[in-house]
Amino acid sequence: MNQRYVRAASLSVLAAALLVACAQDAPPVAAPAAPADEAPATDADAVAPPAAPADDADDGDGSPAAADPELDRAQAAAAAFGSRLRGRLQAAMAEGGPTAAVEVCHAEAPRIAEAVMAEHGVRLGRVALPGRNRNPAQAADDWQLSTLEIFEQRVAGGEPAGEQLALIRDHLPDGVALRMMRGIATEPGCLACHGSDVAPDVREAILANYPHDGATGFAVGDLRGALWVEVPGSDPATGGSP
């Protein structure tokens, strides 16, 4: 009853805060982007359009960013996941190069996700484009898939992959208050493990852990996948503001 529709205007903060990858210390992608019209999409009304510029200020549509505990939670969890994963991977890359970092990502990415989920009381993870996953557990499911498809259309229309953002409040299963998804762009630092020219020893390390890897062949600027967060609702009776 108490569902609020939060427009993307209050969300661009996320675009800056989230950087999720298995490693990156490369400069941000200069995406080959020209703004396109809103992608027509079947489910478009369930997915917030890419954020209009607006930071912490709540001067958007009169939707105060600060009064949204679920969004805060999603954002904090996503940021924690991104920075921890990145930290581990950067260290591993520096110590042992990409081959060693593959092992770290393999072992640590799921653990970091679990720790962050427990600490923040959300579910969260990364998914890949259809058929392009490395970890089979990270194939997109239905809502993730339909959201990714919308992202794909928008990126195909010229929008930057890393700016794709969806905030879903409607038609959610019982007990779920918010679903958030953000596009993950391919950056120069990703190519060692996700590009078209992965070094043989790195390729070998990847295939040893992921024999059916479909996550190479990406170019800088490509949509690599998405980060998703699912925030549970509070008790139905108390669902709104505390």
Ligand code: HEC
């Ligand atoms: C050192 C190698 C390495 C680098 C560099 C790397 N990744 Fe990965 N990536 C992996 C491995 C290994 C996995 C599987 C991790 C797991 O099992 O959860 C993965 C998984 C992913 C996934 C989850 C979906 C899937 O296919 O399983 C995404 C999204 C992703 N990487 C994006 C990126 C991006 C974006 C960058 C650069 C900013 C990047 N990665 C850099 C090795 C790497």
